[in-house]
Amino acid sequence: MDKKTLRRYYLKQRQSLSLEQWQSNSQQLCENLTQTSLFQSSKTILSYFSIRQEPDLSSLLSFDKSWGFSRCVEQTLVWHLWQLGDPLQTGAYGIQEPHPDCPLISPQQIELILVPAVACDRQGYRLGYGGGYYDRLFAEPLWYEIPRIGIIFESAYLAEIPIDPWDIPLSGVCTDKGFYTPEGTI
Numbered sequence: 031m032d033k034k035t036l037r038r039y040y041l042k043q044r045q046s047l048s049l050e051q052w053q054s055n056s057q058q059l060c061e062n063l064t065q066t067s068l069f070q071s072s073k074t075i076l077s078y079f080s081i082r083q084e085p086d087l088s089s090l091l092s093f094d095k096s097w098g099f100s101r102c103v104e105q106t107l108v109w110h111l112w113q114l115g116d117p118l119q120t121g122a123y124g125i126q127e128p129h130p131d132c133p134l135i136s137p138q139q140i141e142l143i144l145v146p147a148v149a150c151d152r153q154g155y156r157l158g159y160g161g162g163y164y165d166r167l168f169a170e171p172l173w174y175e176i177p178r179i180g181i182i183f184e185s186a187y188l189a190e191i192p193i194d195p196w197d198i199p200l201s202g203v204c205t206d207k208g209f210y211t212p213e214g215t216i
Contacts, residue, residue: 033192036157040149040186044083047183055183055206056086063144063204064093068177072141074098076109078181079118079126084146085181085206098135100163101127107163109135137172145178145200149186154199154212156180157191168198177201184208 031039047055063069076098080086091097091114100107102121110132112118117129145164149157158164167173180200184207202211 031192033157033160036191037148037160040157041082043185044148044183047083052083053086056080057089058206059085059181059183059204060087060089062206062209063179063181064090066202066204066209068142068179068202072177074135074139074141076100076135076140076143078144078146080146081123081125085183087144087181096135096139098140099126099128101130102163105163105166107167109140111135137170137176140176143176143178145180147180147182147186149188149191150180150182150200150203151188151191152210152212153190154180154201154203155191155193155197156200162196165196165198169196174198179204179209 072095074096077087077090078084079099080088097112098109099112100109102123110128112128112132116132118126119129121127145156147156147158168178178200180203182203182205184205187203187205187210199212202209
């Protein structure tokens, strides 16, 4: 299947989850993530606000970390420090974003990026939503070296997805069933 067909299929599959199953899968995924040394050792983490039944990572906000969330500005993701209680606004794609007055965060401060995805494969490649925001971000030298973990439910963890020359693999993938690196499970 091509990327467009895969994207449609896995978005529909994810959105068919009952509220209870989505919450349960999200909680299990968060528990799996918090058991990794990468999460435990990271002090500043970039995350996302869940849309379209993406895994909900809001329970992670209770951990003593500095959290960054993005705003879409033209074709770029701009990252801001954000904590519970800080203002949010709805962005161009209907996604919650930090208010522009929230402090900016630089790549040098970041130790881990939690990346939303539609699907991921065993080689560490991610199928996103098609806008290329994360592809452009990871192609920049300052961002390339930061560990990045794809966040998906196990049902969207595939043997292989089609890749393009600009696709950059993730450092790992976390699901409700486990944490995987391109070399295997940890």
